[in-house]
Amino acid sequence: MICPYCRHEDIRVVDSRDSGDEIRRRRECSVCLRRFTTYERVQTRIFQVVKKDQRREELNTQKLLGSLFNACAKRPLPVKAVEKISKEIETEIMNSGRSEISSKIIGDMVMDHLRKLDRVAYIRYASVYRSFQDIETFKNEIDALLDPQPVDPEMENQLSFLPDTSLGKKGNRRRGRPRKESIPAS
Known part of the structure; x- marks a missing residue:
């Protein structure tokens, strides 16, 4: 391996980590002391x-x-x-x-x-x-x-978990507890 900064061949591996289908290696040049990362993987x-x-x-x-x-x-x-x-x-x-x-x-x-x-x-x-x-x-x-996008026929009859925002007016929504219905005094 050649250092990408100073072009010397005296490189050492500082850290190696397996990340599934490739190996990540941190390398350090012993001449310029700069670090760089390489990735190794199988080329099928x-x-x-x-x-x-x-x-x-x-x-x-x-x-x-x-x-x-x-x-x-x-x-x-x-x-x-x-x-x-x-x-x-x-x-x-x-x-x-x-x-x-x-x-x-x-x-x-x-x-x-x-x-x-x-x-x-x-x-x-x-x-x-x-x-x-x-x-x-x-x-x-x-x-x-x-x-x-066209609706998938299997999904057409599915219920939504999200509220339909097209119904009602946004400004009339009340937050908090529901109002108590007032009972007329007789």
């Missing part, structure tokens, strides 16, 4: 991404994670949630049984995950991924996002 097989122009390149999970972070920039989202999406997409690709996967399929996977996580991040990603030619197609994408 190499996946090729087929680009639009039919070029093939190795699946780069850092590139995937970078595009997710760009879409989620300045959004109130935890970093772990974005990293989780990247891991889930990577797992889906590994479990697909293919050695090659289209960049379009990966883009669609990212959009599906972002739609569930954050609408603004979804639109940001879609604007780059789909490269909208005009404002009308961009507007159509936003309209499709805002339309209520």
Whole structure:
């Protein structure tokens, strides 16, 4: 291992932690005394991404994670949630049984995950991924996002645990104990 700061090879491992499918190691250079983190994991097989122009390149999970972070920039989202999406997409690709996967399929996977996580991040990603030619197609994408999703037939008859805020006027709600009904004196 070479120090990324001073390029010397005299490195020692300060701390190692197993985090499921990878091992996190804190390392320290004995020359410049700077620390850095490395991650080790088993590479089961190499996946090729087929680009639009039919070029093939190795699946780069850092590139995937970078595009997710760009879409989620300045959004109130935890970093772990974005990293989780990247891991889930990577797992889906590994479990697909293919050695090659289209960049379009990966883009669609990212959009599906972002739609569930954050609408603004979804639109940001879609604007780059789909490269909208005009404002009308961009507007159509936003309209499709805002339309209520079709209800699953099994869920249609389910009762909601949340109160229906569309009933009644908000201003007339009384807080605290219910009023005692006044009984007219006879």
